[in-house]
Amino acid sequence: MRTWFPYPLLSVGLLLVWLLLNQSVAPGTIIMGTLLAIGLGWVTLKLGLVHSHPRRILLIVRFGFTVALDVIRSNIAVIAVILRGQRRPPNPGFLTIDLDLDDENALALLACVMTATPGTAWLEYDRHRKSLLFHVLDMENEDVWLDTVKRYETALKEIFG
Amino acid sequence: MSHLTDLPVWAAVIVCGLTVLGAAVALIGSVGLIRFTSFYERLHAPTLATSGGVLMICTASIICFAVLQSRWVFHEILIIVFVVVTTPVTLMLLGQAALYRDRVEEQRGVPLKQRPPREEQAE
Numbered sequence: 001m002r003t004w005f006p007y008p009l010l011s012v013g014l015l016l017v018w019l020l021l022n023q024s025v026a027p028g029t030i031i032m033g034t035l036l037a038i039g040l041g042w043v044t045l046k047l048g049l050v051h052s053h054p055r056r057i058l059l060i061v062r063f064g065f066t067v068a069l070d071v072i073r074s075n076i077a078v079i080a081v082i083l084r085g086q087r088r089p090p091n092p093g094f095l096t097i098d099l100d101l102d103d104e105n106a107l108a109l110l111a112c113v114m115t116a117t118p119g120t121a122w123l124e125y126d127r128h129r130k131s132l133l134f135h136v137l138d139m140e141n142e143d144v145w146l147d148t149v150k151r152y153e154t155a156l157k158e159i160f161g
Numbered sequence: 162m163s164h165l166t167d168l169p170v171w172a173a174v175i176v177c178g179l180t181v182l183g184a185a186v187a188l189i190g191s192v193g194l195i196r197f198t199s200f201y202e203r204l205h206a207p208t209l210a211t212s213g214g215v216l217m218i219c220t221a222s223i224i225c226f227a228v229l230q231s232r233w234v235f236h237e238i239l240i241i242v243f244v245v246v247t248t249p250v251t252l253m254l255l256g257q258a259a260l261y262r263d264r265v266e267e268q269r270g271v272p273l274k275q276r277p278p279r280e281e282q283a284e
Contacts, residue, residue, distance in 0.1 A: 133260075
């Protein structure tokens with residue numbers, strides 16, 4: 001299995017993308033997609049990516065939902081900040097937090113989630129100290145932001161654990 | 162665009178609402194780019210368009226074409242995925258570049274680079 005699919009999840013993802021792009025589940029498309037998925041899987045093997053094994057689909061789905069909710073909430077919060085304008089300017093600031101994630105893919109996912117969420121921006125991760133520097137738009141309550149990141153961290157640890 | 166008139170009213174209302182809302186969110190994000198004063202604050206504004214805006218406009222597109230062609234249309238999901246996955250990379254690079262510049266210019270209010278643990282022990 002490993003020789004054919006060095007990155008099974010990636011191959012499945014590529015096949016899904018191919019089917020979505022073609023918008024069909026005809027046998028021809030599936031065969032072509034499978035060939036592409038296998039071929040590109042081998043190509044990525046050359047990149048020497050780090051293997052990680054996300055477990056527990058249910059947890060992943062739950063994590064997705066929490067992130068979606070947070071994105072909606074922070075969208076509204078940031079819209080409020082922008083529309084308030086100069087009447088009540090935001091109170092931006094930098095925050096540092098110590099992370100305990102070893103898996104590189106988990107870190108990448110955390111970075112994507114935090115940057116995609118308006119209101120938090122990932123700035124710098126220190127590998128030696130395992131501490132993350134990030135910027136928040138509205139520092140009204142620091143602890144809430146730190147709690148949010150900690151929450152993500154625990155979820156990711158469970159998923160990639 | 163005459164075939165859009167085939168859209169039933171309930172779908173038209175949802176599609177219009179989502180499109181207008183998504184466009185409004187993107188517009189507010191752009192206004193934020195002007196209104197915010199520092200570079201780091203400006204990092205937050207475009208993510209409005211790439212999260213809320215893209216999500217709503219793509220959902221509108223999915224509903225619109227799914228109803229028009231009376232079949233499931235899903236490939237807009239790819240747009241959402243690619244936008245959500247790629248914009249953070251750009252924003253992180255921009256953020257790091259800004260941080261580096263501010264540290265070199267010794268701007269105040271920017272957190273200093275943390276020293277690696279080895280140097281600390283040497284002191």
